[in-house]
Amino acid sequence: MHILAHGIDIVRVHRVQHSIEEYGEKYLARVFTDVERAYAEDRPRRRFEHYAVRFAAKEAALKCLGTGWSQGIAWTDVGVVHDANGAPWLTVTGVAKRFADELGVKAWHVSLSHTDDLAMASVIAEG
Template sequence: MRIIGHGIDIVETARIAAMVTEHGERFLDRCFTDSEQAYAAESKHRRFEHLAARFAAKEAVLKALGTGWTSGIAWSDIDILRDAEGRPGVRLGGEAAKIAATLGVEHWFLSITHSDSYAVASVIACASR
């Protein structure tokens, strides 16, 4: 495998909690997919931690792609999922998927950690050759 890019991001959990409190569903619907919101809602006591972790992961994906938010990518183009074993994963759509395909990205390695204070995500985008 060949590394295309690496991204890392840290987010304050309190910042996400404040955005949800201030902007409610508008913020949630703009920044998180339905599946991300549903996953976070499963754990009411850690909801903001889970949202912050997904927010950090989305930012890290953009850094791995080398684009930032300037390339017409929507928040909903990046979906942070969990597989059957609970491992986090990345699913792209829209402009993000087009850019990843152009770069030859075929696999993502994603690591997420969070606490009541911070969430951190590290993403490596890889091609098979």
């Protein structure tokens, strides 16, 4: 297998926090999967950081696909889950998966990092 694409994104935590506080449930349901929401809500002290880093992962994944948020891709088509050891994994479904399949993506790799101010994600699409 080989690297098909590498996407990186960085987000200011306060921008995601503002969107959550401004639009509430409507924003959360539109942007984050149920698994992502449960993960962030189970960690209230760093809740906004966890949402922001997942937002960054979604953006980085779409950079790999080269589509942006056009062509019918939903925010929830891309999600972050964790394995038993806590390592993050990317899930790609729906229209985003169709584009990934067309590109020949066989595996996704994701690395997340965040502070109280910034959230960063690096996503690699492997084929």
